[in-house]
Amino acid sequence: MNLSLEDVLAFPIFETAKIITGEKELSKKTVEWVSVIESPVENFVRENELVLSTGIGCYTDPHLFFDFVKDVYESGACALAIATGHYIYRIPEEIVDFAEQNQFVIIDLPWEIRFADIIHELTNAINNLQKDELLRLKELQQELLEMYLTKQPFSTMVAVIEKELGQSILVMNNKGNVAGGSARIRDVWKMWNDMKQSQEEEDSHHPIFSKMKRAESRDAQLFHMKVQSSEQTEGDFFIVTPPSYKMTLRDANIIEQAVMVCALWLTSENAIVENKNMLQKEFVLSLIEEEGIPEKTIRKEGKSLGYDADLSYECLIGYPENLETLFYQDPNNNHQTKKSWLENMMSYIETELADAAQSIQRQIMYVQKDDKMVIFLQTSEKASQSASSGTINQFLDLVDRRLNKLLPGVVVSWGIGKYEDGVMAFYKSYQKAASALEVGRKQKGIGKRYHFDNTKISRLILTLSKNEEVQEITMSTISPLIEYDRKREMDLIHTFIVYNENSGNVSQSARVLNLHRQSLLYRLRKIESLTNLSLTNPDDVFLLDFSIKIWMSSGNQLAAGSQSAR
Structure with missing residues (x-):
């Protein structure tokens, strides 16, 4: 709670005082200090200070008096109270105009009011307020500790902190996953990336400011503190505020208590979550690497980790094609190694996958294998093929939108496969999804979705491309x-x-290729002359089409092999 200038001027001692300028600003101004200052001001006035003055140092010179008032205003004082009736009898119009233009509060104090009485009353009020704040801080500390000891949800504790601060916060664990808070992770991530690495107010004596970093954008400010215990980082604590916000000592005290309790909670929670996360990923890894695990074992281990293995799942394998490129293109990554950046990105991507599955109310099992994301997505209790495709497309559409906001320009290729319903289908579903991803990337290019059931021809071609006689026919063609x-x-x-x-339609093909019709006809005649094949002969067209598909499925490597063999 702050002591406003409106509250101060309601004290009986100010009953005969007159507000000359800035009356509409009284409720907006905070009073933290009170002092008596005469010219010159220099650096003796602090922000949010009520300045009392007789004008003794400048009353004989109107220009000097104006400069004095201007200096008090520029120092950040909340108001200037001038004792009139001895040195200053009337406040000059130019000073009144200046104060009105700058919404600066000037108060006319009768000479009879003693400054010592004002300082006494105001100091008592500030001290009482500080005692109340200290008491509330102790109550908050006790409340947060009680919530931790009674194992209240972390989100409930964070909500209490947000209410006390009046600002949005976000708490992340040491894996970069959101633990709680209402601030948007995408906004926090963007500002965190742009963080200036500058410490907060240098004139503050609170030790927490030396540990705090601040970033700002046009629409918001971001304050960041590491959550630590025994010199080990347990997570990150962020506060998102309006651009005009200035952190007070009260806020700093609240944050200090909040970060301390967050450290306690994250220390225990990180250990639990990390252990469970590791066991979950080991479980999913065993499903895709080991065939023939007993059904009873899969059900039992899955249930202990929160998975229902009897639901209908489809396997999705995602391959981010250009993460390294995005790392080198990001000018804000000078302070990160490529390895740590990639690890952070995969961690954020994992969070987005889990959030997307939660949004469509589907269970998800996830593991990262090498540089690929392996997902078993629950489609439904007993899904038809059309219902399953709808769920997968809904999930991937949501994931694509989330990832492009998190990492603009990211390209992900997806392989999709399902063997059948049942506990024993995980291994073979993974094999199908892996095959769909491999074949699809070679045949259709990157950044697409490839379903195993739609890759029959591609898989046939890929198999034939490994035959030496087929390779020879292909290259001779x-x-x-x-x-x-x-x-x-x-x-x-x-x-x-x-x-x-385009089924041999010259006009349509020319439009697609952006060629003149005669230019296309020239190219087609050149193809016939080079290959000794006729594009009007179905068998010749089939041979040429088949040879090109075989060559493309090999990643265009057959030509190099053929040339080196000559």
Whole structure:
């Protein structure tokens, strides 16, 4: 609770005082100190200080008096009370105009009111207020500790802190996962990335300010403190405030108590969560790496970790294609190693996956294997193929939106597969999803969703591409096109693909390729002359199309192998 200037001027001692300027600002001004100052001001006035003055040092010089008032205003004082009737009889119009323009409060005090009486009353009021605040701080400390000891939900404790501060906060554990708070993680993450690494107010004597960092944007400020216990970081504590907010000593005291209790809670919670998280991931890893685990074992271990293995699940494997590129493109990563940045990103992505599953009320099992995200997503109790696809697309649409807000420009490829319903289907569902991801990336390119059931032709081609005789036929068919494209950069292979996809329609193909019709006809004749195949012969078209698909499924590596063999 703050002592406002309006409260102060309601004291009986100010009954005969007159407010000259800034009457509308009284409720907005906070009084933290009171002092008697005469010219010069220099650095003797603190912010939110009520300044008392007789004007003795400047009453004979109107310009000097004006400068004195201006200096008091610029020092951050909440108001200037001038004793009139001895040295100053009337406050000059130019000073009144200046104060009105700057919404600065000037008070006319009758000469009979003694400054000592004002200081006595105001000091008592400030001391009483500080005692009340100290008492409330002790009560808050006891309340938070009681909540911790009685194992109240962390979100409840955070809500108490937010109410006391009147600001939004966010608490993260040491894995970067949100533990509690109403502040938006995306806003916090963006400002945290842009943090200036500058310490808070240098003139504050509270020790907590030396541990606090601040960032600011056009719309908000972000204050950050590490949550530590025994020199070990347990998490991060963030406060999000309006741009105009200035942290008070009262707020600093509240934050100090809050961070202390958060450290207690996170220390125990991190150990529990980390152990459970590790066991969950080991469990999911065993499902995708070991075939033939007894059903009873899967059910029992899954239940102990909060999973219902009898639900209907579909396997999704996500591969972030360009995380390293995004790291090097981000100018704010100078203070992070690539390894720590990537680890943080995968941790944030894991949080977004869990939040997306929770949003659609589906259970999720997750593990990171190498640089891929392996997910078993509950589709429904007993899902039909169409219902399952709808759930997966809803989930991935939500994930894509979340990831693009967290990491603009991120490209993720997804492999999707399901063997059947049942406890014993996890291993084979994973194999299908892995196959769909591998085949899909080679055949369709990156950044798409590839379902195993839609990759039959691609898988057939991938299998055939490993046959030496098929490789030889392929290269004897298309090597002239590859060589010509390399020398002339005409891209005849892409020209044929577009022409074939448009069922041999020259006009439509020309529009897709952004070519003149005659230019396209020239390219098609060149393809026929180089391959000795006719694009009007279905068998020749099939052979050329098949050879291109085989070549593309190998990652365009057959040409290099063929050339090195010659």
